[in-house]
Structure formats: C-alpha cells, structure tokens
Amino acid sequence: xxxxxxxxxxxxxxxxxxxxxxxxxxxxxxxxxxxxxxxxxxxxxxxxxxxxxxxxxxxxxxxxxxxxxxxxxxxxx
Numbered sequence: 001x002x003x004x005x006x007x008x009x010x011x012x013x014x015x016x017x018x019x020x021x022x023x024x025x026x027x028x029x030x031x032x033x034x035x036x037x038x039x040x041x042x043x044x045x046x047x048x049x050x051x052x053x054x055x056x057x058x059x060x061x062x063x064x065x066x067x068x069x070x071x072x073x074x075x076x077x
C-alpha cells in the first residue's frame with residue numbers, strides 16, 4: 001500500500017486508504033495511535049476506553065438481566 005506525502009498547513013500528511021479505514025473501523029474524527037521508532041511509523045486504530053463504551057449504553061439499547069440457572073458447584077453468591 002502506498003501513499004503520497006503532501007503539505008498540510010505547516011505539517012506533512014498523507015491520506016489513509018479507504019480499504020484500511022473500513023477494515024479497521026476508522027472514520028473521520030477517529031483517534032489513532034502513532035508509534036515512531038527505528039525509522040518506522042506504525043499507525044494503529046485506537047481502542048475505545050471503558051468510559052467511552054459505557055457512554056454508548058442508553059435505556060433503549062440496554063438488555064435485561066439473563067438467567068443462567070441455579071449454581072451447580074461450590075459457587076458462593
């Protein structure tokens with residue numbers, strides 16, 4: 001996969017190919033982790049934090065509790 005580096009304000013930048021963005025669920029405004037070491041740059045999609053995931057829970061999409069049956073061993077509830 002190749003990309004062309006271009007001037008972007010006072011910085012340089014390149015476009016992320018759409019196939020990589022789609023495969024890694026990266027959209028406009030997504031945060032990514034950029035790791036630079038030994039002359040290489042690695043770009044990883046940033047995983048959501050627990051707080052970010054919990055913020056997506058709403059009364060409309062939360063499920064009710066699930067019954068799994070009675071205990072069958074030495075579990076202590």
